[in-house]
Amino acid sequence: MERFGPATLVEAGSEQLLFDAGRGAALRLNQLSIMPGEIDKLFLTHLHSDHTIGIPDVWLTGSLPTAGKRSTPFQVWGPAGTKEMMANLEEAFHDDIEGRKENQKEALDGLTAVGQDIEEGVVYEKNGVQVVAFLVDHPPMEPSYGYRVNYKGHSVVISGDTRYNEKLIQQAKGTDLLIHEVAAAKPDNHSPAIQKILSKHTTPEEAAKVFQQVQPKLAVYSHIVLLDGLSDADANLAVRTNQTYDGKLVVGQDLMSFTIGDQVTIKEPHVGLIP
Structure with missing residues (x-):
């Protein structure tokens, strides 16, 4: 919920x-x-x-x-x-x-x-807003796209579902806000089924490499896939990412919002979620 x-x-x-x-x-x-x-x-x-x-x-x-x-x-x-x-x-x-x-x-x-x-x-351009689609890598769903939205010299990039992808890195460079998917399982899990799921997504360590090259003002995790009963607390997504990435990172929540300007500011959900 x-x-x-x-x-x-x-x-x-x-x-x-x-x-x-x-x-x-x-x-x-x-x-x-x-x-x-x-x-x-x-x-x-x-x-x-x-x-x-x-x-x-x-x-x-x-x-x-x-x-x-x-x-x-x-x-x-x-x-x-x-x-x-x-x-x-x-x-x-x-x-x-x-x-x-x-x-x-x-x-x-x-x-x-x-x-x-x-x-x-x-794919869309009106009232000063431009939406650019680019291919990402999420087998077997081909084609799959990420999007970059440009407006008045600022931008947000949405990765969609993808594993580590060089094209996304190219398209996201210079963006203010990068919203990226992530998937994780327990470190000792070697289940072929879970490893297959992970192979279609981006682990925190792989996302860190993306963020380090893009250098957004803010990186945000969305589409958070936690496997094998892994809890949010045990996932340590930010800790695992910050071992390689030294920029600003937020693990997204439903109803969280961001204002993009000279800086990217974060507004926590103002509506209570069901505990």
């Missing part, structure tokens, strides 16, 4: 951009006093279910008058298969969507979903 699925909201100027929509994304937005209907732009790193299962909630709930009543189509950018996935979701919820449209006098444009398959490069 303390850690829902992957979802990162980037607010830049008038733009509100959601990256991934894992379990509970709409609920966490609501806790931040942001209605799902305020979100009409979603960028997917890849199509694993833990990054997409919250899409119907953000999309369909956001069309309701009690949840923001989105007035524009719900746009989704992501890897090959995104367009087909959104079309199939519209088909899956066809009866619900048509029923809602019949009960409303005015058009419900917020119920329309538009999926777009992307390639590397600039």
